[in-house]
Amino acid sequence: MSDIRPLVAGNWKMNGLAASISEALAIADGANSKRANADVMLCPPATLIAPMVAAVGGDIIIGGQDCHRAASGAHTGDVSAEMLADAGARAVIVGHSERRSDHGELSADVAAKAKAALRAGLTAIICVGETAGERAAGLTLKAIERQLMASIPNAGVDASNTVIAYEPVWAIGTGLTPTADDVAEVHGFMRAYLSQDDARRQMRLLYGGSVKPSNAAELMAIANVNGALVGGASLKADDFLGIIEVYA
Numbered sequence: 001m002s003d004i005r006p007l008v009a010g011n012w013k014m015n016g017l018a019a020s021i022s023e024a025l026a027i028a029d030g031a032n033s034k035r036a037n038a039d040v041m042l043c044p045p046a047t048l049i050a051p052m053v054a055a056v057g058g059d060i061i062i063g064g065q066d067c068h069r070a071a072s073g074a075h076t077g078d079v080s081a082e083m084l085a086d087a088g089a090r091a092v093i094v095g096h097s098e099r100r101s102d103h104g105e106l107s108a109d110v111a112a113k114a115k116a117a118l119r120a121g122l123t124a125i126i127c128v129g130e131t132a133g134e135r136a137a138g139l140t141l142k143a144i145e146r147q148l149m150a151s152i153p154n155a156g157v158d159a160s161n162t163v164i165a166y167e168p169v170w171a172i173g174t175g176l177t178p179t180a181d182d183v184a185e186v187h188g189f190m191r192a193y194l195s196q197d198d199a200r201r202q203m204r205l206l207y208g209g210s211v212k213p214s215n216a217a218e219l220m221a222i223a224n225v226n227g228a229l230v231g232g233a234s235l236k237a238d239d240f241l242g243i244i245e246v247y248a
């Protein structure tokens with residue numbers, strides 16, 4: 001699988017004002033000078049997509065954090081995949097655990113959003129991950145399989161337009177990470193699952209959950225880990241570049 005180009009994506013969540021564009025500029029500069037052998041992406045809040053594309057869109061990929069399943073309509077407060085694409089985004093995260101828990105999104109909703117992303121020409125980054133309770137009960141792989149089955153659209157999906165991010169819910173923003181063996185087990189399982197379909201075999205599999213400069217090298221070296229989805233540590237250029245550095 002070594003011919004899969006890695007992706008390091010930063011999810012700014014509900015953080016960032018116009019002044020934060022300077023951080024994105026520092027990230028783009030640093031990523032360029034490190035000549036990272038990986039794609040670098042930032043997913044700012046929707047309000048910053050257009051200005052960030054204008055500032056750094058030539059150097060790094062800009063993505064959204066969520067989209068509605070419809071292209072337009074009476075959905076107050078929502079943003080469609082077409083609108084993200086129109087603002088210059090090239091990707092969108094769907095099914096993040098914070099969307100699943102804060103907004104009650106089910107895997108069927110996630111699949112509809114992923115389908116919308118593909119319809120708009122965006123790469124879909126589909127997140128899956130077990131809760132602490134599922135892990136404690138030995139149900140991790142079952143939970144991942146269930147989410148993969150229901151969150152990935154049935155048609156039109158291939159390694160060029162879809163990325164899977166494994167994010168154990170209990171590892172997000174907690175400073176906790178699974179052991180390397182645990183990550184290897186889940187990523188190996190996901191690779192085997194996707195390999196049932198030739199078009200999905202080479203899909204990029206990101207690890208996310210408390211990735212930081214001090215643990216990135218170990219996590220990114222694990223078999224079938226093709227990059228990272230980074231929350232907190234993507235907000236500061238020095239931290240995010242310390243993670244990108246793994247691929248320099």
Ligand code: PGA
Nearest residue numbers: 172173209210230231232
């Ligand atoms: P974290 O978040 O890096 O702050 O743990 C990861 C994520 O939610 O994608």
